[in-house]
Amino acid sequence: MSKTGCHSTIQPNPPIAAMPSTHSSEPxxxxxxxxxxxxxxxxxxxxxxxxxxxxxxxxxxxxxxxxxxxxxxxxxxxxxxxxxxxxxxxxxxxxxxFVFGRSFEQAHGLQGAIQPILQWLVDQGTESPSFHVRHDQDRRLCLMRIDSKHSTLDRVRPGDLLPLHRGAAGKVITTLGSNLPPHPLTAADLAFTSFGERDPLCGAIAAPVFGPSASLLGAISVSGPLERFSELAVERMKALVLTAAQKATQSLGGQWPLA
Missing domain, CATH: 1.10.10.10 (Winged helix-like DNA-binding domain superfamily/Winged helix DNA-binding domain)
Structure with a gap:
């Protein structure tokens, strides 16, 4: 039969989309x-x-x-x-x-547990400490921040949304947010650094804070102008940030993974 000039007298079935359905609008x-x-x-x-x-x-x-x-x-x-x-x-x-914020704090106790530890870091002379949690797939949220005693500071404030895949705190969340590595951990596995990643003029050091069942609650970090992140300063602040993260973990009912 030729493909041209041929007309069928059979009426085609109604298209499926035109047929009534009691469930078509549900999705x-x-x-x-x-x-x-x-x-x-x-x-x-x-x-x-x-x-x-x-x-x-x-x-x-x-x-x-x-x-x-x-x-x-x-x-x-x-x-x-x-x-x-x-x-x-x-x-x-x-x-x-405000009700949501108060309920969140009552449920998790983060402010009462972490704010004094951030102040302790400031008293030790570190760069400005803050606490970060995952916000979504691409960003982290700064929940708490205390300015250091230095005259020049980086620009991070509570409530800021920052890139999840850049910066020391972001590395903590993306690396340890699912499961801890299967091998025995060392301090090197828990201390993360960034130098000029999120901001070309800033550096940061961060460590994880764990809650019950080894769940990652967030990251404590110290950050400031990159010029003050000398090798000696980095090693000193790494030790202090790890100590702060351990204190926060234990205060929030978690178990610090280092022996």
Whole structure:
């Protein structure tokens, strides 16, 4: 039969997509719901990382969302208390964020256990100490930070999101975040350094903090201008950071992996 000029009188079956189905919208509804949650969390994170309250235009620029989408999600977040719409038309985190933070601290006790140890490092004359946790697949979050007594400092603040795959604290999280190495550990396995990786003018030294069941809670690090990271200073601060990480681990119910 020729491929041209041939017309069949048989009507084809209706396409599958046109056939009614009671379940066809369910995956779409689920995907839409997940996407809405992701966008709402993205908004809350943007507000948490902002140094000041944001206008709708500024929030749209930061989140790359349309204003119409933002307004719909912000309305839901405001009803839940996670976002506040101020009288000056700017948006900030609401009181629910404080409740979340207090609950997190009560559950983990990180502030009470780690803040004094960071202060101890400062008292020993180290560079500025901080505590970092994994935020997502690409970033780490600075939860705590105390400035050193030096006159010049690096620019890291609590709440900063930093690259997970650059910097000493990021190395701790990516290397030890899943499982400890199977071989007996030494101090060299737990002390990580970076020199000019995240910031070409800064250096850092970090060590892991473990919780119960050998779970990695985060990383204690000291960081500052690279010019002060001489070989002697690095060896001294390595020992201090390892001691600090061991103290924090034991305070939080973990077991330090070195004998």
């Amino acid at each position: 779409s509804e689920k995907n839409d719901g997940v996407a809405a949650v992701d966008r709402a969390l993205h908004i809350a994170t943007a507000l948490a990382n902002a140094s000041t309250a944001l206008t709708l235009t500024e929030l749209s620029h930061v989140t790359k969302m349309y204003k119409s989408t933002l307004l719909r999600l912000l309305s839901s977040l405001e009803r839940a208390g996670l976002v506040t719409h101020r009288t000056d038309k700017r948006y900030t985190l609401g009181p629910l964020a």
